[in-house]
Amino acid sequence: MTAMTWLWASVLLQPVPVERLVAPMPPGFQVGYSAEVGSQAIEERVPAGESIDRWTRMVTVQRLGRLATIGSHAFLTRMGGLWTRACPGATVSPISDGEVEGRPVASFRVDCPLNPQTGQPETMFARAFAGASDLHIVQYAFRSVPGAAEARAALAYLDSVRL
Known part of the structure; x- marks a missing residue:
């Protein structure tokens, strides 16, 4: 093999970097459920001592492979529509668009006054990241209406997440 052939072979055989969302575990939380298919x-992360069936707060981290082309804004638009259909009286904040490390990011808040499945109010803050190939979503949810300090903590957590 020539030197050029070796050079091209070494470039082509390099592993393709895997896109990964870095979402730290919130203090006092534990993994309640985890699954990966393809x-x-x-x-799903819940406070220690709680479960995915009985929780007061939950952080959900999702990766939707090869769906980045949907876009972060469009994904949250669809998610907001699903919430308003599933929860009578639900309100969805305007979607805030931006960039984190050069990638499109969208964020919003959903307030469900009374979730028909649980009989409790539910509030969810979400941020969607459109990566090079995958769509990544992080949600911080409350089975209550969070106070100002709780809402700030949820938003600070979402701000700490990086792609």
């Missing part, structure tokens, strides 16, 4: 993954 290029799709989900992890």
Whole structure:
């Protein structure tokens, strides 16, 4: 082999970097559920001592493989529509668009006054990241109406997440 052939072979055989969302575990939380099927993954985190069936707060981290072309804004638009259909009286904040490390990011808040499945109010803050190939979503949810300090903590957590 020539030197040029070796050079091209070494370039072509380099592993393709895997896109990964870095979402730290919130203090006092534990993994309640985790699953990965193909290029799709989900992890639900709840406060220690709680479960995914009985929780007061939950952080959900999802990877939707090969769906980045949907776009972060469009994904949250669809998610907001699903919430308003599933929860009578639900309100969805305007979607805030931006960039984190050069990638499109969209964020919003959903307030469900009374979730028909649980009989409790539910509030969810979400941020969607459109990566090079995958769509990543992080949600911080409350089974209550959070106070100002709780809402700030949820938003600070979402701000700490990086792609």
